[in-house]
Amino acid sequence: MTSQSSTTVPARLGAPAPAPAPAPVAVHLGDPHAPRTACVLAPVMAQWDHGAFFEPVAEALLSTGHRVTVYDTLSLLRAGDDLAALADRWADVLRAEQPDLLAGNALGGAVVQQLLDRPWTHRTRVVLLSAPTVADETLDATLERIAAAVEPDGTAAALRLLHEVVRGPAEPSPxxxxxxxxxxxxxxxxxxxxxxxxxxxxxxRRRVEAFPGKLLHVYGTESRLVRHHHLATGPGHTRVGIPEAGMRPHADRPDATRQAVAAFLAPPSTKRIHEK
Incomplete structure (x- = not known):
């Protein structure tokens, strides 16, 4: 591999300098010498939480021999990106990891689903937590209402609106x-x-329905945001609804969510997943 020169080429007069390439931000969990690799993409976060959102589920992966890398999905985001552009950028990072498992929560899961038509993903198992395959008008409108609040009302106000739609059914309003x-x-x-x-x-939908590998959707049956009809499946895929859970089933019902993931990862003879 050749080294890159540190010499900076000046931009033409009046032209902006090219933006530096974004670098992935991640946290590593478990034994670095574990036999399997799991890559996890995070949901939208105003601030990266260093993988704390995934702690309720991580044990199901660690106990099945995975070393887990949890990525800040937005760490590779550039101005002007759409979902496809962000997914393309993540494809280069994740392909190099040769993952045995791809997982994603919300936006992170949407990015994972964008990659499922790529041959290198076909050997992986896929775990999706409240990750929409398809956004309808209602989901679009709800997310836009929250996003549009940032400019006039501030980030704190927008985060309160987000919390209102992702909180669990037993959690009080913000x-x-x-x-x-x-x-x-x-x-x-x-x-x-x-x-x-x-x-x-x-x-x-086309990518997911044609995906030849094993895939699990986990969602909260009382979610105010991503619901059953936002999730697509194909042959060999499973949807598990977690009762009494909202958009964050891994936070609302961690034991039930962890059990669903563990059952999905178990050998076929011991699986006991019941589709909701």
Whole structure:
């Protein structure tokens, strides 16, 4: 491999310098020498939580011999990207990992589904948590209402609207006030609004229905956002609805979600997944 020169080529007068290539941000879980590799893409986050969202599910992967890398999906986002462009960028990163398992939550799962027509994904298992295959007018309108609130009302107000639609059925409505400290208000607002808008008119039904590998959708039956009809499946695929859970079944019902994932990963003779 040849090394890249550190010499900077000046831009032409009046032309902007090219943006630096974005680099993936990730956290690694489990034994680095485990025999299997799992790659997980995160949902839209105003600030990266260092993989904390996936902790309720991680044990199901770690206990089945996976070393897990949880990626900040928005770390590769550039201005002007649509969902396909972001997925193309992630394809280069994930293909190099040669994953045995691809997983994604919400936007992260939508990115994964965009990749399922690529031959290198056909050897993987796929786990999707509240990840829409197709966005309808209702989902588009809800996400746009939240994204559009960032500019006039601020990131904190938009995050309250987001919490209202992703909270579990037993979780109270968000109280007025800021949801917590934001390290960079402008960046957090851009991540939130741009990330939510990536799902506009998403449609990976053809890719998912033709995917020849094993695939699991997990969703909350009481979700206010991504519901059963937003998820497509093909032969050998499974949908599991988690009762009494909303958009975040892994947070609302962690044991039930973890059991669904563990059953999906178990040898065929021990599987006990019941489609809802």
């Amino acid at each position: 109280a007025p006030g800021a949801p917590g400290h934001l390290d960079d208000e402008a960046l957090s607002g851009w991540r939130l609004a741009t990330g939510l808008r990536l799902l506009r008119r998403a449609d990976a």
